[in-house]
Amino acid sequence: MFGKPRTHVGFVLDDALGARGRMAAVLPHLRSRATVLGPVGVDVPLDAAVEQVPVNGPAEVLAWVARERPDLLFVDGPDSLVLAAALGEVPVATLLRHGERSEERDLVHEVAHGLLAPYPRAFAPRSTGPIDEARVQHVGWLPAPLGPAPSPLPAAGSSDARRTMVVVTGRRGAGVEPADLRAAAAATPGWRWLIAGETTVAPAPGLEPLGVRHDLLAVLRAADAVVAGASLSTVAAVAAADVPMLAVPRSGRRGAEDEFAALLGALGAAVPLHRWPAPEQWDELLDGAARMDRASLREGWDGGSPLRAATALDGWAGAAAGGAPDPDRRARLLAWASAGDLPDVPDALAGAGVPMVGT
Known part of the structure; x- marks a missing residue:
C-alpha cells in the first residue's frame, strides 16, 4: 500500500531578518516539502534541497499559488501580505502578533487556518479580539539558529575588565x-x-x-x-x-x-x-x-520550539489538504482588497488565472 502523498508548504516572507531566522529554524524539522518565496534580491541562505522562488509582491505569490496549489501557505509578514495570500484559495497560516487591534488584523485571525505563537503562552498578546484557540499553537521562543561558524566578536584587551x-x-x-x-x-x-x-x-x-x-x-x-x-x-x-x-x-x-x-x-x-x-x-x-x-x-526556551513549530505546520497542511474553498470568506477578502488596501489584487488574480467569486 502506498502512504499518503507528502504535503507541500509554501513559506512567504517579507524582507525582515526575523522572518528568515524563524524559517531557518523550522525548515530542518519539517516533514512537508517546502518552497520558500521571498523578495527579489534578498539572499536567503538555505540548504540546496529547499526550493526557492523569488517573488516581488502579492501578484507573483498568487501566480505561484495558482500553478502549484500547495497544501498550506505560511506567511511571515504584514497583515496585508497574509490577506493577499489568502486570496489564492489555499489555507494560510501566520504568526499571532502583538499590536493594536484593527479590522484588518481581525480579518487575518478569521481567515487564518492556523496561528503560530513563537513565544510562551504567558506572553500572548492582550489586544486581540475573539480568536478560536484551537487554531493557535504556542511553541515557545523561536530564535534564528546559531549556524555552523558564527563570526567572533572583536576581542577586548587582556587587561580590559569592562x-x-x-x-x-x-x-x-x-x-x-x-x-x-x-x-x-x-x-x-x-x-x-x-x-x-x-x-x-x-x-x-x-x-x-x-x-x-x-x-x-x-x-x-x-x-x-x-x-x-x-x-x-x-x-x-x-x-x-x-x-x-x-x-x-x-x-x-x-x-x-x-x-x-x-x-x-x-x-x-x-x-x-x-x-x-x-x-x-x-x-x-x-x-x-x-x-x-x-x-x-x-522557561520559554528549551530547545524544542523549532520542532514544535514544524509539527504545527505539518499538521495544518495535512488537515487542510483537500478542503473546499469558502466563498463567503473569499468575498470578504475581495471586498477588503477592492476597498483600497490592495486595489490591484483583483486584476492580479485574473492575470494569474485564479477564479473570481461566482466564476
Missing part, C-alpha cells in the same frame, strides 16, 4: 541617534558598547559598530546585557542567550513592540523603556536589568 553591552539595531535601525549612543558609552566607562545592525555611528572610545549580524545568538551569548527593540526575533534570541535585556520599543509597527515591551516588563523578563534614556540613567538601569530574575523568559 563588561559588554550589545545594542541590537537590526537591518532597519533602532531609531536612536549616533549622539545618544556616544553619550551612553561615555557615561558608562565600565562597559564597552557593540552595535549589531545598521547604524551611522562611527567607532569611538567604548563604542564599536559590528554591522548587520546573521549570527545574533552568538553575539548575545558573549554579552553581559543587551539593549534592543521588542521584536519577536530579538527577544527570542535574548531568551536563548539568557542575557539581561532593556527593551526600547521602536515606533510604528501598529504598536506591536510597545505592547510586547510592556508584557516583558510586567512578567519580569526585561526592563521596558519608553524612550532612549539620558546618559546619567544608564548605570542604574543596567544594575536593575542584572538583578531581574528572568525566569519567565528562560
